[in-house]
C-alpha cells in the first residue's frame with residue numbers, strides 16, 4: 001500500500017491528504033482542508049501515488065473545460081491532443097478504467113471526445129451511463145442502468161414546454177416584453193429549428209444564441225454573448241420553471257440548462273464505482289455540476305478530487321486549465337505504467 005493510501009474505514013478527516021512530490025510531502029499546514037478553496041498546485045507537484053500504485057483504479061474526467069478548452073461554439077469542443085493520447089495510453093493499462101462524465105448526452109460526448117472503446121461514458125449529468133461492450137473491468141451490478149433511460153410522458157411535456165418557452169424569446173424581444181435589453185445590433189435573433197440554435201446572421205457573436213437539444217434537457221449557451229443580452233436570455237430561460245417546478249435549472253460555465261431528469265454527476269460516478277469496484281478513484285471537473293461528483297468521493301477513502309479552474313469548490317486540490325490536465329494525465333499514464341507489475 002502506498003504511503004498516501006488510507007486505511008479502509010477511515011473518516012475523511014483522518015485520511016492522509018495527497019502530498020506534493022518531489023521532494024517532500026506537504027506539511028499539515030500546507031494541505032488544504034475540506035470545503036476550502038485551494039490554491040493552484042502545479043500538475044507536476046500533485047501526489048498521484050494513491051492512483052498510480054493501487055490495484056484497480058477509475059479515472060473519471062469531465063469533458064468541457066477539463067479535457068477540452070471551452071469554446072464559444074460548443075460543437076467545436078475537442079480534447080487537447082495530449083489528453084486524448086494519455087486516455088488512449090491509460091486505457092491500454094491493466095486494471096485501469098477511464099470514464100468521461102459530462103453534461104453532454106452520450107452520443108454527442110462520444111462524437112466530440114472520440115474515446116477508445118474501453119472508455120466508459122456518463123452523459124446528461126448522470127442520467128445516461130454507457131459501459132460499452134468491450135472487456136468491462138467487472139460485471140456491472142444489477143442496479144446499474146446501462147441503457148438510456150426513457151422519457152416519461154410528464155418529462156416529455158416539460159421538454160415541450162421548454163422548447164416553446166425558448167422559442168418565444170424572439171417574440172418577447174420583438175414585442176419588448178420579457179426583457180429590457182435589446183441585442184447590441186438592435187435586431188432579434190432568428191431561431192433555426194433544424195440546428196436547434198438561434199442566430200443573427202452577420203451581426204457577430206453578440207446576439208447569437210445556441211440551444212443544445214439533448215434527450216433529457218435543453219442547454220442555452222451564452223459564452224461570447226453581450227453580457228446584458230446574456231442576462232436577459234438567462235432570465236427568460238429560467239422563467240419556465242415557475243410553471244413547471246419539475247424542471248431542474250443547472251447553471252454552469254456560460255450555460256443555462258433546463259433538465260427533466262434529476263440525476264447528477266454524483267449519481268453517474270456512483271454507478272461507475274458500483275460497476276467497476278475500483279480500489280481508488282480520481283475525478284477531475286471544472287464546473288458547478290462536478291461538485292456532486294466531488295461530494296461523492298468525500299465518502300470514499302480512496303477518492304482524489306481535483307478542481308480545474310478558479311471556481312469555488314469542495315475539492316481539496318486545484319489545477320489551472322486543460323493544459324494542466326493534459327500534463328497531469330500524461331504523467332499519470334507514465335507513472336501508472338511504471339508501477340504496474342511487468343508482464
Ligand SMILES: [Mg+2]
Nearest residue numbers: 062064065287
Ligand atoms: Mg466541464
